[in-house]
Amino acid sequence: MIKLRNIDRYIDKRLQRNFILKGIDLDIAEGDFVSIMGPSGAGKSTLLNIIGFLDDANEGEYYFLDEPVHGLNEKQKSEYHRSYIGFVFQAYHLIDELTVYENIEMPLLYRKVKGSQRKSMVADMLDRFNIVAKKDLFPNQLSGGQQQLVGVARALIGSPKLILADEPTGNLHSDQSKEIMETFKKLNKEDGVTIIQVTHSDEMATYGDRIINLQDGAVTENNPYEEE
Amino acid sequence: MLIKGLIVVQFGLAITLMIGTYVMQGQINFILNKDLGFNPENVVAVEINSELQNALKIGQLYSEEAQRIPGVLSTSITAGHYRDYSEYGVVDIGMAQMKSATTLSQLGDGIPSEAVDAQYLQTMDIELLKGVNFSKQANTFPSDEVIVNQAFVDAMGWDNPIGQILEDKPENQGWVGPFDGKKVIGVIENYHFKSLYDPLQPMVLQHIEAADQNPGTILIRLSSDRMSETISNLKSLWNSIAEQEAFNLAFMDDMVQRQYNEEIRWNRIIRISSMASILLACFGLFGLSALVAQRRIKEIGIRKVFGASIKNILVLISKDFVLLVVCGFAISAPVAWYLSNQWLTGFSYKIDLDALPFLYGGLTVLLIALTTVSWQSVKAALQNPVENLRNE
Numbered sequence: 243m244i245k246l247r248n249i250d251r252y253i254d255k256r257l258q259r260n261f262i263l264k265g266i267d268l269d270i271a272e273g274d275f276v277s278i279m280g281p282s283g284a285g286k287s288t289l290l291n292i293i294g295f296l297d298d299a300n301e302g303e304y305y306f307l308d309e310p311v312h313g314l315n316e317k318q319k320s321e322y323h324r325s326y327i328g329f330v331f332q333a334y335h336l337i338d339e340l341t342v343y344e345n346i347e348m349p350l351l352y353r354k355v356k357g358s359q360r361k362s363m364v365a366d367m368l369d370r371f372n373i374v375a376k377k378d379l380f381p382n383q384l385s386g387g388q389q390q391l392v393g394v395a396r397a398l399i400g401s402p403k404l405i406l407a408d409e410p411t412g413n414l415h416s417d418q419s420k421e422i423m424e425t426f427k428k429l430n431k432e433d434g435v436t437i438i439q440v441t442h443s444d445e446m447a448t449y450g451d452r453i454i455n456l457q458d459g460a461v462t463e464n465n466p467y468e469e470e
Numbered sequence: 471m472l473i474k475g476l477i478v479v480q481f482g483l484a485i486t487l488m489i490g491t492y493v494m495q496g497q498i499n500f501i502l503n504k505d506l507g508f509n510p511e512n513v514v515a516v517e518i519n520s521e522l523q524n525a526l527k528i529g530q531l532y533s534e535e536a537q538r539i540p541g542v543l544s545t546s547i548t549a550g551h552y553r554d555y556s557e558y559g560v561v562d563i564g565m566a567q568m569k570s571a572t573t574l575s576q577l578g579d580g581i582p583s584e585a586v587d588a589q590y591l592q593t594m595d596i597e598l599l600k601g602v603n604f605s606k607q608a609n610t611f612p613s614d615e616v617i618v619n620q621a622f623v624d625a626m627g628w629d630n631p632i633g634q635i636l637e638d639k640p641e642n643q644g645w646v647g648p649f650d651g652k653k654v655i656g657v658i659e660n661y662h663f664k665s666l667y668d669p670l671q672p673m674v675l676q677h678i679e680a681a682d683q684n685p686g687t688i689l690i691r692l693s694s695d696r697m698s699e700t701i702s703n704l705k706s707l708w709n710s711i712a713e714q715e716a717f718n719l720a721f722m723d724d725m726v727q728r729q730y731n732e733e734i735r736w737n738r739i740i741r742i743s744s745m746a747s748i749l750l751a752c753f754g755l756f757g758l759s760a761l762v763a764q765r766r767i768k769e770i771g772i773r774k775v776f777g778a779s780i781k782n783i784l785v786l787i788s789k790d791f792v793l794l795v796v797c798g799f800a801i802s803a804p805v806a807w808y809l810s811n812q813w814l815t816g817f818s819y820k821i822d823l824d825a826l827p828f829l830y831g832g833l834t835v836l837l838i839a840l841t842t843v844s845w846q847s848v849k850a851a852l853q854n855p856v857e858n859l860r861n862e
Contacts, residue, residue, distance in 0.1 A: 296854070296855060320779065324777035
């Protein structure tokens with residue numbers, strides 16, 4: 243599904259080039275549940291953003307579903323991004339002024355889904371995450387765990403093939419974290435959604451099938467658990 | 471909320487002034503382009519001092535000689551004064567009020583009248599509707615002939631105006647009005663010898679020699695080619711005929727336009743104030759939109775991550791501001807309508823107040839407001855969402 247070849251991402255300062263990512267080669271198959279780990283500043287988020295079309299690599303090749311992303315124009319990219327990818331953030335990033343219902347509905351507005359269809363899709367999602375009762379509340383009226391559930395529901399509403407989660411449990415208690423991770427696992431196993439998460443926590447990383455370690459912008463260990 | 475209210479009021483004011491500008495512009499264009507019944511373009515008025523001895527002789531000599539100058543199409547001597555007193559709000563375009571009575575009293579106390587010669591109609595480009603003009607041959611005219619305008623005929627209710635004899639003799643008062651016993655020989659098209667504030671009035675043309683009046687003005691119609699050369703020739707001619715007298719020349723179309731100096735000036739003032747008020751309102755809007763874009767920067771980032779295009783973001787940000795302008799319009803439209811109507815009632819000839827100035831006024835301000843807002847919203851929409859969502 244995802245094929246990265248020799249990806250470089252750098253920032254040019256006056257006299258030197260600061261590499262954030264250097265020579266990344268990575269293959270992720272459809273249906274994988276991958277955890278990216280590594281110390282702060284290793285380039286985990288940048289890698290996730292490049293995979294998610296939010297950032298561009300300076301060098302290298304990126305194939306998404308066998309399509310060369312480095313050859314797509316902006317419009318095609320945003321089309322891919324919109325149709326195949328859902329994002330979950332550490333800080334939830336819900337829109338404070340919108341209710342739970344409206345937050346979940348929001349991505350559908352940019353996909354030109356009809357009103358009646360939107361309604362039933364959002365209702366399904368509320369049902370699935372047991373938050374029907376909360377649909378008219380605003381994000382600040384929810385606990386962190388509940389907010390992140392809404393965040394996951396929003397990421398899933400467009401039925402993406404790939405979920406990108408940037409430290410989804412970073413702000414949560416362990417109970418809440420487990421709930422989110424169980425949800426991801428279920429999505430991965432039952433619905434075949436490919437999931438890539440960035441995490442600091444070994445415990446959370448183990449929910450995935452595969453761990454990728456990043457250090458100073460390079461992959462140091464690929465699938466350490468499988469090798470053991 | 472307070473800021474929004476203030477911006478609504480500012481835009482209301484800006485839109486009111488903008489609509490006012492369009493209405494005034496429309497009315498001024500209307501009056502400046504209205505068919506006046508005569509053609510003031512390329513006509514100059516040369517002043518002649520009627521106190522002068524032999525004023526008529528001098529006028530006639532000048533008039534005759536002037537016709538030989540290339541570029542002069544026609545000349546006419548009239549008793550009227552064509553003078554610009556626009557600093558006092560008055561511009562005279564010929565005509566004197568003659569006191570009249572009895573039969574003519576149905577036309578009002580005073581009847582505008584002008585003593586002219588036979589070239590007057592040609593020089594002013596006034597159409598003769600019925601009958602004949604004064605005879606062109608000198609000293610062959612009977613002194614009791616007059617030409618009236620169509621409004622005169624309408625006021626008298628005549629079916630056959632030609633040959634009618636005017637009665638202008640107050641009963642038992644022992645005096646005779648100036649038009650008594652005069653015979654109507656021609657009817658001319660109505661023409662606006664006064665500003666369009668005033669309605670058309672019945673009027674009478676007499677022959678200047680028959681009326682025994684001294685000339686006040688020599689009207690000269692020029693060809694539009696090489697006008698300055700023609701004018702300098704007219705000046706030398708004047709100096710050779712009446713060397714003691716100053717040569718005073720005025721363009722008739724300028725004088726007609728100066729009747730509306732006040733309006734033109736007000737239009738300029740209103741236009742400048744409307745621009746100033748738009749500018750002021752836009753400063754407020756610019757600040758508010760910067761604030762809003764900043765406050766919603768995270769939301770914009772989130773929406774972009776979930777598929778919003780730049781266009782979607784622009785609509786999102788601009789929507790609220792459009793609403794403010796629409797509110798401003800809702801407040802200002804009735805006010806502008808009332809004020810415009812009040813102003814227009816001063817004119818006897820005026821444009822119909824339709825929706826167009828309102829549409830233009832609203833759209834102009836909306837467009838300017840959107841441009842102002844888009845400055846901030848485009849900036850916000852173009853930012854990489856990753857940047858805005860990172861530091862949380």
